[in-house]
Amino acid sequence: MLCPLFEFQRQQLCSFTSTPMFIPFFSRRARRAGSSSSSSSSSSSAGKSGTSSSSSSSSAGKSGGSSSSSSTGKSGGSSSSSSTGKSSGSSSTTGKSGSTGTTGKSSSSSSSSSSSTTRKTSSVSFGGSTKAASTYSSGGGKSITIALGQLFGGRTAGGATRNQVFGTRAYGSGYPGYYTRGVTQRGFPFWYWPLVWSxxxxETSSEYLYDTTEYGQxxxxxxxxxxxxxxxxxxxxxxxxxRLVADNNTVTxxxxxxxxxxxxxxxxxSINATLPTPFNGTVDPEQVVQYYRASSVALTLDGYNNTAxxxxxxxxxxxxxxxxxxTNLLECLNxxxxxxxxxxxxxPRGSTPDFRLGGLLLLLLFILQ
Incomplete structure (x- = not known):
């Protein structure tokens, strides 16, 4: 669940968890992403990245079933991304991501950076079909049940939106409707599979981090x-x-x-790098400072050792x-x-209503009269 910044709202809306939550420093610029797939704006963000030992996640009804699971198997990857032009503009990010806070109270700083909000679209293979994934997309759409006989048949997929992408530092966070850690037999609210760790x-308490039987290596x-x-x-x-960890297309x-x-x-x-590095197991789950998109994306910090x-x-x-x-870089990355x-x-693409047909019909009715 994405908790509000103001204290009285947090007490009302975030009382479901008994442990400190990570309050993402989601800026006004970012909050608008849920209602606009790509825009140009100037805004600011503030907040401390607090601590969390539970996997309290974005709210939006339970997405992801717990029915039959099947082995991963190879069924072809996804195609490389191609870009489509949109608008560009400038934005600013302010504030510091605190290193020890647990309340999510904001602090401020005065740093800014220009940004280009060019929307990029790539093809993603899922369940025998190909779907379009875009940066700055608001997501959403209809949730489906994967057909039996396909990989992960019987589980649900899709339906989650941009304002539900934040999780916590717990593996398994960021799943709308789930408040425990782990990813076993869950659905795919954002269509993407969760990360797997090498x-x-x-210990029994850490086995949930290294289970590769469902999603493969x-x-x-x-x-x-x-x-x-x-x-x-x-x-x-x-x-x-x-370090950013995710599927190849997302990182790129x-x-x-x-x-x-x-x-x-x-x-x-870092600025000039254009190609990601294949995941080789040198990044560990105890280095994660934030999960996103149903634990399919993670931001890690070298030297951080979260033994929790x-x-x-x-x-x-x-x-x-x-x-x-x-902390300025941490905030900007987040x-x-x-x-x-x-x-x-x-x-679907091209789903915007075409009002020209309606205009022609009105014109025809006028002539007939």
Whole structure:
């Protein structure tokens, strides 16, 4: 659930969880993304990235079933992305993502960066069909039940929107209607599969992180958007390194938006990089500072060791983020991902009503009279 910024609203709307929630610093610019697929604006954002030990997620009714699960198998990947031009403009991001806060109260700073909101669209294979996914799309659309006999048959897919993309630091967060961690036998509210982590759970409490029986290994080409990949973004002031982890198409599409929006905080190498790196297991789940889009996207921080992810659920608070990191870059990354992460378009292309036909009919009626 995306909690409001104001304290009295949080008490009313976010009382369902008994543990501290991560309050995403979702700016006014980003909040508008739910109602507009691409726009040009100038805005500001503020907030602290708090801690969370539960996987409280965006609200919107239960999406994702718990029916039969099947093996992953290879069924072809997804095609590469192609861009379509839209509008561009400038935007500003202000505020700091706090390293230890748990209340989500805002703080402010005065930093700005120009951004280009070019909408990019790529083809994503899911359940034997191909769908269009776009950056800055509002998502939504009708939820379906995957046909029996297909991969993950019987589970639901689709229906989630842009304002539901934020999760927490818990693996399995960001699923509308789910408030526990883990991704076993869940549906696909955003169509994308959740991330999988390489490793072995030595304790029962951490086995949920390393289950690859449902979604296969990170290099599984059946994954919508392609095999998992990463991209590094290093601060030009502190050396802080964040990494984006997602399917190949998502990482590729977001790299250009991040380079544009956050250029004033990034090193030249981070700005000029255009291709993601295949996921090789060097990024770990305890490094995650934020999950997005039903845990199919993650932002990690090098050197962060959130041991709470290995403990029993709700038993331990998240480890605070290290001091001295570039919180301006963290905020810009979080804001850009929330605003631009690709979503499956909710309606068919060309679905805008054509009012010309109505005009011709009225003209014909006028002539006949």
């Amino acid at each position: 490793g072995i759970g030595y 990170p290099d599984n080409s059946s994954r919508p958007g392609g095999p998992m990949a990463t991209a590094a973004f290093q601060s030009n002031s502190t050396g802080t390194t964040f 599409d977001l790299m250009t938006d991040i380079a544009s929006n956050c250029s004033q905080f990034l090193t030249a190498a 992810v290995f403990a029993s659920e709700n038993s331990t608070a998240d480890v605070p983020l290290p001091t001295g990191i570039d 804001d850009t991902i929330g605003l631009a992460v690709p979503l499956i378009n909710g309606g």
